[in-house]
Amino acid sequence: MNDIDTRLDAIRGTATPKAHNARTIAALTSNPGCTRRSVLDAAAVDKQALSEHIGYAAPFGMSGFAIARGNSFETHVKANGCAELLRLLREHLDLPLPEVSYDDLNSVAGRETLEARHLRTRQLLSRALRSGDDAGTLFDHPLLRLTIAGRPVYLEPDLVAFRLRGRFHVVEIKSFPVIDGRADASKVAAAATQSAVYVLALRELVAELGGDPGIVSHNVFLVCPENFANRPTAELVDVRKQVTVVRRQLTRLADIGGLVAELPAGLTLDLRPDERGVATRPVAELRTALDAIDARYAPECLDTCEMARYCRAGAAGRAAALGRPVQEDLGGVDSLRAAIGLADGSRAPGEHEFEAARLLQLAERLRREALGGAA
Ligand code: SF4
Structure with a gap:
């Protein structure tokens, strides 16, 4: 230590x-x-x-409801030897084979410790890397590992579609719907970032095993329910940008x-x-x-960090509390009290605040005219 x-x-x-x-x-x-x-x-x-x-x-x-819905959809996708998933892989990746092999790494001969499952994942990936076989293989519940601030962290992708035309693809199963070909962009973005974490972990493992990390594809296979039914649909999502961002933060x-x-x-x-x-x-x-x-x-903290309410209280009165677009529009004026003072002319602009003051006064004049017109 x-x-x-x-x-x-x-x-x-x-x-x-x-x-x-x-x-x-x-x-x-x-x-x-x-x-x-x-x-x-x-x-x-x-x-x-x-x-x-x-x-x-x-x-x-x-929520408990969202977790239950997610588990139910995942079970459906993986039922009957991943029949639905294979249908999607054939459609989207031109899977040429009528059958693929399937390994469930959830339990290792009755032992279910994280170390045992990770070791088994390593063994199977190592064997697949050496085989040179181009056949598709599905790994269910592989246990990957990443180092976060010096500590190993175990990660479990929903599934890895393995070794198709020499490449690994991470498969991510999510229960948010794709309606008329469109999904909630923020949910897709969150799923892409999460998948990027798996891509990085899988690349780390492949590198540890002496393989080329580049064989882990940056295209992940995102599986979601279609419209309001439980029937799965899938899209390949390019997570290169997310991989870079996650790596930088690590x-x-x-x-x-x-x-x-x-x-x-x-x-x-x-x-x-x-x-x-x-x-x-x-x-x-x-x-x-x-x-x-x-x-x-920043307001986004409310969706992503447990400390958000405390930090929001601490940021009260600051431009940052209203989000980055407002902060950028205020051009370096950090305090809301100062911004109001510049807008109504009760505060003289500082050396770098003339442009911000001009725009704030213009906005204030337009606001007054609009309110006057309404009256
Ligand atoms: S610690 Fe506070 S400011 Fe930082 S990410 Fe979390 S909520 Fe946001």
Whole structure:
């Protein structure tokens, strides 16, 4: 354990490290410039427990209904030896074979430890890499691994379609619908980022096994229900951009030492749980510690980070709290009070604020005219 690990462990305190998954790793990319999130995630802090204790709990994660619907759809796609999936692969990837082999890595001879499943995944991929066989092979529940801030994290793609014309394709099964050929763009974007995490993990494994990581395709196979029925449809989604973004954020977490070095000595977010697991740390003390880590709140945080309500309260009155488009429009005027002052002329513009002041005054005049016209 090096100094950075010791420091991160001290920041987390007595709690066990919070495990990551592809969804949480994908969420890291939503606000890559936020030091607070980077430090909390590198230290594997349980952000949900932390936000609850300081009085800013946010409902987060998928609802029970959404999870049940997702499981039901996945079961349907994989039923009868993945019959529906094979139909889609034939249609979209010109799968030339009437049959493909299928390996379920969920259970290894009754042992289901993560290490055993990961080892089995390695063995099967290694064998496939050496075989040179061009046949399609489906791996169900493979267990991949990525290193996040120095810690190994296990990841489980829904399925990997393997070794078709010499390439691996990640298959991602999602339960949001494709209606008349269109799906919710934000959901597709989230699925693409999550798939990019799997692509990276699979490339890492192929490289460890001595193979060429480039054989893992950047085109992932996204399977969703079509219209309002349960019948699956699929699209190939290019995740090159998302792979780059995820990789950049993982590098930032790996280089967390520089950010941690800036923090006050002895800073800890330990909840100090008692013997029943109830947090005893004074809330004011914990908020002070948290405020010592720079945050960069944006409205998107509400969808992607458990700390969002706390950070939003901290950003009140700042242009950033209204989102990046507003922030950019205000051209460097960070405080909303200052923006209002520039707009109504009660505040003189600073050296770099003349253009922003001109636009704000124009907007204010138009607003007054519009309101006057309405009256
Ligand atoms: S909610 Fe807070 S900690 Fe999370 S990403 Fe946004 S600013 Fe950073």
